[in-house]
Amino acid sequence: MEKSGNILFSGVGGQGILLASEIVAYALLDAGFDAKKSEVHGMAQRGGSVTAELRYGKKVYSPLIEPGKVDLQMAFEMMEAVRYLPMLHKGSRVIVNTQKLLPPSVANGSVEYPENILDRLTEKGITVIPVDAFALASEAGEIKTVNVVMVGVLSNFLPMAPSVYEEVINTQVKERFRDVNLKAFALGRKVS
Amino acid sequence: MNKNQFWMSGNEALALGAFEAAVSVASGYPGTPSTEILENLVKYDEVYCEWAPNEKVGLEVAIGASFAGSRALATMKHVGLNVAADPLFTAAYTGVRGGLVVITADDPEMHSSQNEQDNRNYAFAAKLPMLEPSDPAEAKEFIKLGYRLSEELDTPVLVRMTTRVSHVKGIVEKGEVAPRAVASVVKNAPKQVMLPALARKRRVYVEERMTKNREIAETIEINRIEKGDTKRGFICSGVSYLYVKEVFPEASVLKLGMCWPLPEKKIKAFADSVDELFIVEELDPFLETHIKAMGVACKGKELVPNQGELNTAIVRRSIVPETVEKCFEASALPPRPPNMCAGCPHRGIFFNLSRMNVFVSGDIGCYTLGFLPPLNAMDSCVCMGASVTIAHGMIKALENAGAKGESVHNKVVSVIGDSTFMHSGITGLLNSVYNGSSATLIILDNRITAMTGQQQNPASGKSIKGDPATSLDIEGLCRAIGVKHIWTVNPHEVPETRKVLKEAMDCEEMSVVISRAPCVLLPEMKERKAVSYYTRQENCVGCGSCIRLGCPAISWTKFGEGEAEAKGYKRTQKGVSKIDENICNSCGQCASLCKFDAITRKEA
Ligand SMILES: Cc1ncc(C[n+]2csc(CCOP(=O)(O)OP(=O)(O)O)c2C)c(N)n1
Numbered sequence: 001m002e003k004s005g006n007i008l009f010s011g012v013g014g015q016g017i018l019l020a021s022e023i024v025a026y027a028l029l030d031a032g033f034d035a036k037k038s039e040v041h042g043m044a045q046r047g048g049s050v051t052a053e054l055r056y057g058k059k060v061y062s063p064l065i066e067p068g069k070v071d072l073q074m075a076f077e078m079m080e081a082v083r084y085l086p087m088l089h090k091g092s093r094v095i096v097n098t099q100k101l102l103p104p105s106v107a108n109g110s111v112e113y114p115e116n117i118l119d120r121l122t123e124k125g126i127t128v129i130p131v132d133a134f135a136l137a138s139e140a141g142e143i144k145t146v147n148v149v150m151v152g153v154l155s156n157f158l159p160m161a162p163s164v165y166e167e168v169i170n171t172q173v174k175e176r177f178r179d180v181n182l183k184a185f186a187l188g189r190k191v192s
Numbered sequence: 193m194n195k196n197q198f199w200m201s202g203n204e205a206l207a208l209g210a211f212e213a214a215v216s217v218a219s220g221y222p223g224t225p226s227t228e229i230l231e232n233l234v235k236y237d238e239v240y241c242e243w244a245p246n247e248k249v250g251l252e253v254a255i256g257a258s259f260a261g262s263r264a265l266a267t268m269k270h271v272g273l274n275v276a277a278d279p280l281f282t283a284a285y286t287g288v289r290g291g292l293v294v295i296t297a298d299d300p301e302m303h304s305s306q307n308e309q310d311n312r313n314y315a316f317a318a319k320l321p322m323l324e325p326s327d328p329a330e331a332k333e334f335i336k337l338g339y340r341l342s343e344e345l346d347t348p349v350l351v352r353m354t355t356r357v358s359h360v361k362g363i364v365e366k367g368e369v370a371p372r373a374v375a376s377v378v379k380n381a382p383k384q385v386m387l388p389a390l391a392r393k394r395r396v397y398v399e400e401r402m403t404k405n406r407e408i409a410e411t412i413e414i415n416r417i418e419k420g421d422t423k424r425g426f427i428c429s430g431v432s433y434l435y436v437k438e439v440f441p442e443a444s445v446l447k448l449g450m451c452w453p454l455p456e457k458k459i460k461a462f463a464d465s466v467d468e469l470f471i472v473e474e475l476d477p478f479l480e481t482h483i484k485a486m487g488v489a490c491k492g493k494e495l496v497p498n499q500g501e502l503n504t505a506i507v508r509r510s511i512v513p514e515t516v517e518k519c520f521e522a523s524a525l526p527p528r529p530p531n532m533c534a535g536c537p538h539r540g541i542f543f544n545l546s547r548m549n550v551f552v553s554g555d556i557g558c559y560t561l562g563f564l565p566p567l568n569a570m571d572s573c574v575c576m577g578a579s580v581t582i583a584h585g586m587i588k589a590l591e592n593a594g595a596k597g598e599s600v601h602n603k604v605v606s607v608i609g610d611s612t613f614m615h616s617g618i619t620g621l622l623n624s625v626y627n628g629s630s631a632t633l634i635i636l637d638n639r640i641t642a643m644t645g646q647q648q649n650p651a652s653g654k655s656i657k658g659d660p661a662t663s664l665d666i667e668g669l670c671r672a673i674g675v676k677h678i679w680t681v682n683p684h685e686v687p688e689t690r691k692v693l694k695e696a697m698d699c700e701e702m703s704v705v706i707s708r709a710p711c712v713l714l715p716e717m718k719e720r721k722a723v724s725y726y727t728r729q730e731n732c733v734g735c736g737s738c739i740r741l742g743c744p745a746i747s748w749t750k751f752g753e754g755e756a757e758a759k760g761y762k763r764t765q766k767g768v769s770k771i772d773e774n775i776c777n778s779c780g781q782c783a784s785l786c787k788f789d790a791i792t793r794k795e796a
Pocket residue numbers: 221222223224269271272275305306556557558559576608609610611612613636638640641642643644
């Protein structure tokens with residue numbers, strides 16, 4: 001496994017990015033890494049575009065990822081996969097939930113949702129891994145588990161065993177939601 | 193991580209540090225990025241915590257606890273210290289009995305703020321020591337150190353956080369919990385009654401204390417030199433230190449954990465040990481100005497930006513621009529600004545205001561988003577509480593110097609949230625009534641301080657712990673202040689609310705409309721049975737009335753050539769609207785606007 005790395009989580013406020021990034025962070029800590037994670041709270045969470053930045057390695061100083069240095073991005077929405085393009089480099093991998101959440105200007109009909117938007121990544125030599133996380137979350141029995149489906153997909157790219165994530169889900173998620181979240185994780189993990 | 197190590201944010205670490213320092217009383221007012229400090233500290237049963245209605249109150253409560261011999265804490269965001277500046281500057285004279293720490297959480301880049309003032313300037317102005325941690329682990333240690341310094345030097349101590357320390361998670365190690373001081377009443381008028389004769393004596397002490405504090409700054413461990421090569425030396429504090437370490441791991445660094453007062457001897461010795469000296473700091477040239485005043489040559493703001501946050505890329509570009517690699521250009525996309533939640537009660541009010549020809553003097557909270565399209569219904573927003581007073585000032589100007597014969601009372605409306613009203617709107621309303629304003633004030637009573645993530649306030653009926661508390665009767669309060677014209681409306685009934693707003697604006701005396709409906713993110717609202725509204729698309733005539741609300745659950749589908757006719761609509765219809773039932777929070781505002789029976793409640 002890489003000795004250090006930078007993971008960017010991007011999506012829309014309310015999609016559960018904080019929980020997803022938290023599960024991944026704990027799993028990395030469990031594997032013995034130092035880590036730092038930056039979150040945005042407050043105004044930015046009211047349905048706006050949001051990110052969390054997770055860095056790991058032997059010793060991590062800066063809590064922010066330098067533009068161009070993201071190795072892996074977890075995008076919870078298609079447009080939000082492309083919004084942070086300057087953070088990526090040729091060869092970055094982007095796991096994308098292929099859901100479309102309409103920003104106000106698209107919802108009210110004044111502009112169109114851009115077509116074939118993920119081409120803007122692939123044409124730069126970025127590897128795109130599309131996932132219908134919404135469908136998988138519905139299959140798990142709770143559409144709010146999109147975030148944990150995404151963690152399941154990501155787990156294939158990191159060396160920690162699934163049991164590490166499952167243990168974190170058990171401690172981080174309220175008891176009555178545990179089973180659907182474990183199911184969501186398993187469904188995401190199956191995507192390759 | 194070992195068993196004693198925990199993954200926590202800077203704010204959680206401050207709470208742990210305060211607990212380990214045996215803090216007894218903590219008070220504060222929410223504000224990003226400071227809010228989670230008290231939210232986490234309240235989890236320790238040994239500490240008494242409370243939400244104060246504003247930061248001045250919170251700091252005064254902490255001063256009181258300190259006077260009783262207990263360790264005390266006040267927390268706030270950067271602009272909160274402006275509100276609490278009055279007690280702060282004089283507490284610098286009284287000093288403390290139990291240790292007193294004041295945390296100011298600054299927000300460079302204005303992620304969630306109206307300005308990006310640099311509160312290190314307060315340490316200089318109030319003559320107080322300030323500690324500035326770089327990461328969560330330091331945050332915990334520094335607050336504990338703050339209490340030791342506070343008692344040793346008989347001074348309040350400022351701890352400055354920034355967004356990238358408060359909201360960053362890292363590894364923190366648990367420590368020992370200090371023994372708790374026993375509180376008691378001890379009178380000490382010469383030290384605690386700041387009338388001129390006594391204050392003059394304390395004034396002398398403040399300078400003596402600064403001299404002693406400067407000596408401490410020379411030797412304190414948190415002001416440390418990390419020897420590297422002598423080519424470049426950096427002086428930095430807070431999160432800037434981390435960026436410098438990452439970009440220049442080989443360089444010499446003087447890390448200032450105490451950013452005021454400064455260790456002059458140490459700085460001069462460090463400057464002499466390197467070929468070139470750089471000061472890397474976010475926002476103001478605070479260290480730079482004071483270091484240059486010592487006669488030390490250094491480079492700072494001519495290279496490093498004085499606006500916004502720094503990061504490793506900015507530090508690299510500032511110091512070694514020749515090494516910068518090119519990144520991908522941003523790709524053009526429709527923006528995704530924040531929006532009020534689906535079902536937010538504020539939307540009904542702002543929708544109505546957007547349809548009225550009136551100046552909306554706004555305030556700070558979730559409702560500030562009423563400024564954004566499609567509502568565009570806010571015309572000013574300065575600081576908490578200013579909605580009421582700015583409206584009053586405008587009214588008086590219009591009365592005194594406006595066009596002859598024009599009515600004034602229906603020109604300006606102010607809008608304020610419940611928490612903001614209690615924070616600093618009440619005195620403004622008192623002034624408006626006393627001085628005969630004819631404005632209309634709308635109080636958005638959603639029972640909670642929503643924008644910062646649902647904190648209880650004096651109108652919530654609950655304490656910070658969630659225990660029952662006395663709930664302010666807002667209407668009774670307005671009446672007691674002297675407001676004669678008061679209405680309470682349900683903002684989800686949009687047309688009815690419009691009628692009341694018109695009536696209130698027609699009043700020639702100060703009038704108040706209380707808009708009462710809970711925030712949809714309250715736990716009790718989230719746990720309601722899921723009943724949503726849906727669109728009967730066969731009835732939709734495409735008038736767009738509901739779209740103009742700007743609810744995130746409603747979207748517009750444009751018809752292509754001939755599509756309207758093919759689907760059985762009028763040939764000229766341009767499209768239909770649709771509710772996403774997964775997003776809808778069943779407020780009914782859109783239904784109250786639809787004249788074609790196309791939006792209906794779906795019964796469970
Ligand atoms: C002096 C100061 N303290 C704190 C804040 C942070 N802040 C802004 S608005 C707000 C409260 C908003 O609550 P409310 O007025 O009830 O409106 P809501 O968000 O519930 O709609 C807070 C805590 C600030 N901007 N200024």
